[in-house]
Amino acid sequence: MEISENSFIKGIRKFSRKSNSVIRGIGDDGAVAELAAGRYVFVQDAMAEHVHFELSFMDPYYVGKKALYSNISDILAMGAEPLFYLVTVGIPERFSSGEMERMYQGMDRAAREFGVTLLGGDTVATAKDLFIDISVIGKLAAARYFGRDKARNGDLIAVTGRLGEAALGLRALKEGQDARNLKGCIRRFLSPRPPYALWKEIVKNDITDAMMDVSDGLILDLSRMMDESKKQARIHWEKVPMPRPLRQRGLEELAFGGGEDYQLLFTFPRKRLPVVAAMIEKGRAVTIIGEVVSGRGVRVYRHGSEIPSPPGGYDHFGERM
Amino acid sequence: MEISENSFIKGIRKFSRKSNSVIRGIGDDGAVAELAAGRYVFVQDAMAEHVHFELSFMDPYYVGKKALYSNISDILAMGAEPLFYLVTVGIPERFSSGEMERMYQGMDRAAREFGVTLLGGDTVATAKDLFIDISVIGKLAAARYFGRDKARNGDLIAVTGRLGEAALGLRALKEGQDARNLKGCIRRFLSPRPPYALWKEIVKNDITDAMMDVSDGLILDLSRMMDESKKQARIHWEKVPMPRPLRQRGLEELAFGGGEDYQLLFTFPRKRLPVVAAMIEKGRAVTIIGEVVSGRGVRVYRHGSEIPSPPGGYDHFGERM
Numbered sequence: 262m263e264i265s266e267n268s269f270i271k272g273i274r275k276f277s278r279k280s281n282s283v284i285r286g287i288g289d290d291g292a293v294a295e296l297a298a299g300r301y302v303f304v305q306d307a308m309a310e311h312v313h314f315e316l317s318f319m320d321p322y323y324v325g326k327k328a329l330y331s332n333i334s335d336i337l338a339m340g341a342e343p344l345f346y347l348v349t350v351g352i353p354e355r356f357s358s359g360e361m362e363r364m365y366q367g368m369d370r371a372a373r374e375f376g377v378t379l380l381g382g383d384t385v386a387t388a389k390d391l392f393i394d395i396s397v398i399g400k401l402a403a404a405r406y407f408g409r410d411k412a413r414n415g416d417l418i419a420v421t422g423r424l425g426e427a428a429l430g431l432r433a434l435k436e437g438q439d440a441r442n443l444k445g446c447i448r449r450f451l452s453p454r455p456p457y458a459l460w461k462e463i464v465k466n467d468i469t470d471a472m473m474d475v476s477d478g479l480i481l482d483l484s485r486m487m488d489e490s491k492k493q494a495r496i497h498w499e500k501v502p503m504p505r506p507l508r509q510r511g512l513e514e515l516a517f518g519g520g521e522d523y524q525l526l527f528t529f530p531r532k533r534l535p536v537v538a539a540m541i542e543k544g545r546a547v548t549i550i551g552e553v554v555s556g557r558g559v560r561v562y563r564h565g566s567e568i569p570s571p572p573g574g575y576d577h578f579g580e581r582m
Numbered sequence: 583m584e585i586s587e588n589s590f591i592k593g594i595r596k597f598s599r600k601s602n603s604v605i606r607g608i609g610d611d612g613a614v615a616e617l618a619a620g621r622y623v624f625v626q627d628a629m630a631e632h633v634h635f636e637l638s639f640m641d642p643y644y645v646g647k648k649a650l651y652s653n654i655s656d657i658l659a660m661g662a663e664p665l666f667y668l669v670t671v672g673i674p675e676r677f678s679s680g681e682m683e684r685m686y687q688g689m690d691r692a693a694r695e696f697g698v699t700l701l702g703g704d705t706v707a708t709a710k711d712l713f714i715d716i717s718v719i720g721k722l723a724a725a726r727y728f729g730r731d732k733a734r735n736g737d738l739i740a741v742t743g744r745l746g747e748a749a750l751g752l753r754a755l756k757e758g759q760d761a762r763n764l765k766g767c768i769r770r771f772l773s774p775r776p777p778y779a780l781w782k783e784i785v786k787n788d789i790t791d792a793m794m795d796v797s798d799g800l801i802l803d804l805s806r807m808m809d810e811s812k813k814q815a816r817i818h819w820e821k822v823p824m825p826r827p828l829r830q831r832g833l834e835e836l837a838f839g840g841g842e843d844y845q846l847l848f849t850f851p852r853k854r855l856p857v858v859a860a861m862i863e864k865g866r867a868v869t870i871i872g873e874v875v876s877g878r879g880v881r882v883y884r885h886g887s888e889i890p891s892p893p894g895g896y897d898h899f900g901e902r903m
Contacts, residue, residue, distance in 0.1 A: 291625035304612035311709035335611040388632035
């Protein structure tokens with residue numbers, strides 16, 4: 262970066278939108294916001310170059326956008342509406358001010374889609390690689406939160422959208438594959454917009470017990486939920502929603518182990534099934550994939566028989582891009 | 583790191599302290615806290631390896647501690663009490679779980695000193711270098727904040743502690759200098775504890791107009807304050823408090839340009855001078871160094887005559903370690 266921190270901060274002020282609750286925005290030691298009494302959700306999530314993305318196939322615009330999406334996804338998964346965000350960017354020398362500008366434009370686009378206000382953050386030089394770390398503050402829509410620890414015996418398990426899209430999109434980008442029929446998957450990897458309208462309908466219908474987002478792969482994330490809830494999940498292989506190109510390529514495992522789809526995974530009491538069925542009837546992208554029983558872990562069934570759990574699950578310590 | 587994210591997160595849960603206002607802590611997509619109505623301050627600040635520190639002369643314990651101190655410093659400078667923090671750590675392969683543990687212990691130590699509760703955050707792998715990025719949420723002690731934009735004509739300018747200590751400490755660490763007489767300076771670089779008791783007294787006495795912390799050097803930080811306040815600062819070279827080893831070495835410039843002291847810089851109306859004088863009388867580490875007038879920028883006077891502004895000021899884009 263050829264510009265100084267002082268002038269850069271002046272440059273990003275344009276991304277700070279007016280908000281009645283913001284008393285003092287970018288330009289001070291910290292931001293000041295007026296909050297009503299209530300329950301707030303706090304998340305913070307980072308993406309690092311060469312681990313979560315390569316600039317060779319991911320424009321900084323998408324790096325910024327996806328970094329904010331992934332945090333908003335966590336806020337929604339807790340049952341909260343996102344309000345504010347702060348962002349720290351670690352910038353290597355080679356990164357240009359134009360790339361920096363596009364990264365903030367990507368964030369700003371995501372922020373406008375969800376009505377989130379930029380409060381501040383930090384910009385630091387790094388020796389080698391780019392990183393971006395965002396924190397988001399949200400407010401619970403109701404008094405209760407949708408925790409990973411809330412799954413109950415007899416609950417049904419559902420997901421939004423399709424799984425494995427982002428993993429297939431990443432594979433296409435990395436291997437420079439023929440992208441025909443994979444545009445939707447590539448878009449899901451680059452720009453995984455959380456299903457906001459659907460989330461609002463789920464909240465309004467007061468369906469869920471537990472909820473989380475699918476960021477590291479269905480099996481790994483569901484096992485975390487079961488771990489926190491001290492329950493067992495039984496899911497049915499043939500019910501897991503996946504994009505057609507996954508089946509065509511025999512890569513169904515990516516729907517179980519591929520991460521970064523940022524779809525919502527939730528459980529709901531069986532007595533709420535009529536509500537969920539009505540949503541499905543109306544064409545909403547919700548699929549029931551299994552049920553919660555007593556026990557531990559995740560078990561996978563195919564045509565009624567238990568099969569070994571498909572491999573994978575993206576653990577950011579264990580596996581690198 | 584040889585351990586998985588799952589097991590690591592279990593490991594850091596021990597640093598999450600009980601707090602009545604925390605409904606849901608570490609272990610979910612986000613943390614949930616109950617907040618009273620009011621004005622809250624949000625800050626987020628990072629440190630990157632090879633830019634802000636080297637592990638060769640800074641144990642991870644101090645990296646963690648200092649990263650939290652620097653954020654708490656920003657919260658105090660806005661006039662708020664720190665409440666919660668979230669932390670993202672970017673971890674290269676070579677970093678051991680023992681080093682990681684020490685980094686969290688350092689943070690935990692700082693957190694206990696200020697009564698701050700760990701709410702969550704993220705741990706990500708990095709390709710090369712360590713980074714740590716912390717966000718802190720605080721609540722304003724009064725309705726007003728201490729902004730950089732609040733300096734008024736006729737205000738006096740004061741600082742806490744001594745300036746240039748951390749810069750001299752860093753120099754000793756980097757150059758492996760004889761550390762006799764420099765232990766205090768080295769401590770200030772490694773563990774720059776914000777002057778909390780003094781801050782409380784300042785808040786209780788309701789003295790300040792503008793306040794900020796001295797993180798990038800007196801001249802640069804004061805010029806930022808004047809920029810935001812649209813005023814001019816006149817400071818007196820011989821009044822700036824500096825440690826004896828700085829004078830002994832003829833390195834007085836470090837008191838003007840050296841960063842990372844995390845002392846508090848504030849302005850106050852002349853009519854509050856008796857209160858400040860009484861604090862000084864009682865031995866509090868407060869020094870009046872100049873005054874605010876109309877105009878722009880920072881002017882330095884020595885024995886009554888204007889001199890060129892001492893060089894320096896640490897801009898994290900412009901200058902690297």
